[in-house]
Amino acid sequence: MRKPMKPTLHCTVLTRRHLTPRTVRLTLGGPGLIGLTPRPAQDIEVLLADAHGNRVKRHYTIRHARPRVGEWDIDAVLHTGGGPGSTWAASAEPGSPVEFVGPRGKLELRPADGHLFIGDETSLPAIAALTEALPADQDATAVVETESPADRLPIAAGRVHWLERGGHPAGDPQALLAPVAREIRAGRFEQVYILAEAHAVRAVRELVHGAGVRPEHVFAKGYWTAELRPAVTSRNPT
CATH class of the missing domain: 2.40.30.10 (Translation factors)
Structure with missing residues (x-):
């Protein structure tokens, strides 16, 4: 129905x-x-x-x-x-x-000792809202790709890894893979949220699953598609 x-x-x-x-x-x-x-x-x-x-x-x-x-x-x-x-x-x-x-929107925070948020400037509003809503006893790490430092916005995460695109194509999965792999190796994340360009989301999700994070602990959502003009901000399609 x-x-x-x-x-x-x-x-x-x-x-x-x-x-x-x-x-x-x-x-x-x-x-x-x-x-x-x-x-x-x-x-x-x-x-x-x-x-x-x-x-x-x-x-x-x-x-x-x-x-x-x-x-x-x-x-x-x-x-x-x-x-x-x-x-x-x-x-x-x-x-x-x-x-x-x-x-x-179906995205909900779940209780976890460690949360990892992965995204770009289009999902920054969502990542900022989610990290602000976390209880004080739950740790958050964010990996966010932007065009330049001028695009950064405050995120209430204990650790934020900013990536500068610097003229490279937006949505290139390679930009996120290595930093996310390092974070996965360095920490224990019970919940992972991947909010970015659709192709990048798929590539990062495969990496996260391959690192041992169970699918039910991963929320993945494409906020835009590289072939098209982004339909956002998280979600912000424009």
Whole structure:
């Protein structure tokens, strides 16, 4: 039986500001958000139109939620070439309407002594939200690839290994494999979260499984695909 579709909700852009040269935070608000408390790293599916007027969907991680006042923050990565998501995130003015579905997403934190988070700039909002939600007695390590140090955002992990792409193609699995292998050898991780480009996710997941981490302790999700313009931020397809 097909699951019933979630209803479309409406809100308004309250503010827009840059967190980094390529990451924009949009604060959304409206009566429909009052009382809604998403889980860490859940996202919304924003309904947009492309350059030809066709309906498209883009996903954005809910970075912060203030359910008492009906406000959410979403972070969006701006991609070169300006797809529908990037165009919207870069130009949305306070007061403009937003149509979306959500919150959505199956990712949940599980109790573990050691957590390993692997991703890139598109999953940074999700990784940041997840590490902030961990209990103080649970350790977190993150391996994150970005274009440059200017794309970094704070992560509440005890250890963060930043990788600079430095002009190499985004989504190249080789960029993550060696650093992740070193972390797996050095630590004991009961839960692993792989949130990155789809091909990189598959390659890293195979490495993690080969290192002895059981599949049920690995959550893997492709946030974008290299052949296409990223459909994110976690999730932030743009």
